[in-house]
Amino acid sequence: MNPTLFLQSDVSNPYLIYKTMLQNNPVYWDETNKIWAIYSYEDCVSILKNPKAEIPVVNANNEQKLNKKALEILNNLTRLSNGIQHEISKEIAMLLFSKMKSVDINLIISQLIKSYLTENKIDWVNSVCKKLPVLVILKSFGFEEKDCDFFSNKIESLVKIMLPQKIEIQVNSINEISEAIFSIAEKQLSSLHFFESLSSKIPNSNSLSLDEIKTISVSNLIGLFIQSFDAGRGILSNSLLQILNNKTFSSKMEIEKSVIETLRFDSPIHNTRRIAVEDISIGESLIKKDDLILVVLASANLDSEKFENPINFNIERSNNNENLTFGIGGHMCLAKHFSIHLATEALCFLFDNYKTIQLLENNIQYEPMINARLPKAIWISLQ
Numbered sequence: 001m002n003p004t005l006f007l008q009s010d011v012s013n014p015y016l017i018y019k020t021m022l023q024n025n026p027v028y029w030d031e032t033n034k035i036w037a038i039y040s041y042e043d044c045v046s047i048l049k050n051p052k053a054e055i056p057v058v059n060a061n062n063e064q065k066l067n068k069k070a071l072e073i074l075n076n077l078t079r080l081s082n083g084i085q086h087e088i089s090k091e092i093a094m095l096l097f098s099k100m101k102s103v104d105i106n107l108i109i110s111q112l113i114k115s116y117l118t119e120n121k122i123d124w125v126n127s128v129c130k131k132l133p134v135l136v137i138l139k140s141f142g143f144e145e146k147d148c149d150f151f152s153n154k155i156e157s158l159v160k161i162m163l164p165q166k167i168e169i170q171v172n173s174i175n176e177i178s179e180a181i182f183s184i185a186e187k188q189l190s191s192l193h194f195f196e197s198l199s200s201k202i203p204n205s206n207s208l209s210l211d212e213i214k215t216i217s218v219s220n221l222i223g224l225f226i227q228s229f230d231a232g233r234g235i236l237s238n239s240l241l242q243i244l245n246n247k248t249f250s251s252k253m254e255i256e257k258s259v260i261e262t263l264r265f266d267s268p269i270h271n272t273r274r275i276a277v278e279d280i281s282i283g284e285s286l287i288k289k290d291d292l293i294l295v296v297l298a299s300a301n302l303d304s305e306k307f308e309n310p311i312n313f314n315i316e317r318s319n320n321n322e323n324l325t326f327g328i329g330g331h332m333c334l335a336k337h338f339s340i341h342l343a344t345e346a347l348c349f350l351f352d353n354y355k356t357i358q359l360l361e362n363n364i365q366y367e368p369m370i371n372a373r374l375p376k377a378i379w380i381s382l383q
């Protein structure tokens with residue numbers, strides 16, 4: 001039987017696994033890992049839209065021993081909350097997101113390339129993909145240069161706060177940086193004119209004090225950086241690989257369509273998790289209360305019931321944009337358009353400014369992660 005939970009670094013072609021599971025076990029109970037895995041498009045949508053399937057708790061009873069500030073950030077994130085708490089934190093995250101000023105993406109990417117290009121070679125992942133999305137968001141909120149540097153350097157450690165399981169060294173570095181991260185974000189948010197009036201704009205928040213609303217806001221501002229790091233890195237990395245492989249870089253329109261098709265065909269985020277809070281019937285299966293569920297978004301994107309000839313990279317397929325890579329339902333990503341725009345602009349900059357872009361290594365290695373397929377490095381030459 002194909003594995004349900006595997007590290008992307010261990011599997012050269014996860015799409016073969018998804019293809020087999022789609023054919024034979026679209027709703028599958030993995031007895032070893034005690035988790036349901038959902039592979040078909042229709043069933044993934046139905047779980048993600050089902051109020052009986054909630055986000056599982058990360059770090060119950062603080063078993064991971066996070067310190068006070070780290071715990072405060074984690075417990076307030078919209079991405080991890082349910083019910084009324086989710087409604088409030090999502091509203092706050094969306095309000096914050098809507099307040100972002102537009103910034104010059106070309107300027108940021110050109111500075112990154114200038115800093116890291118050596119003898120016409122650059123590692124696209126470590127020089128651009130890991131830095132650009134977070135920097136764009138930081139600058140959109142007006143953070144000073146030194147704070148941008150601080151966040152940029154610490155974000156890779158901080159994102160581990162989302163892991164369902166953490167090792168000691170990860171917990172230690174999260175604990176070490178959380179206080180400083182929180183206080184910089186708080187200072188910056190307090191300096192922005194809309195901050196004081198934020199609470200009046202949040203429905204259902206009258207049971208909360210102003211201080212509580214401020215803490216949720218700062219945590220979810222930090223949440224935007226956290227969410228943008230791995231996923232933002234992935235969309236930039238995987239899109240470049242597909243565009244180079246398929247040579248679809250002749251115009252901005254073609255690049256944008258390629259980014260969208262990459263999200264479907266080679267999704268950076270492969271799965272997300274839920275827990276059944278009541279029994280859920282799905283097809284002929286019964287998911288019992290308290291069962292864990294793995295929603296395999298990258299497999300849904302390859303479902304032939306939804307996408308014609310799904311294993312072909314085809315930027316002209318009319319429904320590519322209906323991929324599930326940003327999720328769907330109440331927890332759907334709030335940065336879909338932002339992310340597609342950012343990746344399109346960054347890749348247009350690259351192809352407009354360099355005549356020849358060559359991949360220097362064909363054997364791409366992936367990070368040892370279960371939920372995301374992220375190249376470790378992509379060395380390219382720019383001429």
Ligand code: HEM
Binds near residue numbers: 339
């Ligand atoms: C670049 C900036 C990004 C930001 C600031 C961002 C922010 C967020 C936030 C705040 C949520 C939580 C929404 C909620 O639970 O209420 C979320 C969810 C999600 N995001 Fe994004 N995101 C970004 C990029 C991306 C990208 C590029 C992808 C995919 C490649 C992605 C995939 C997802 C998915 C799958 C979820 C839903 C998870 C679930 O339902 O379990 N995000 N995002």
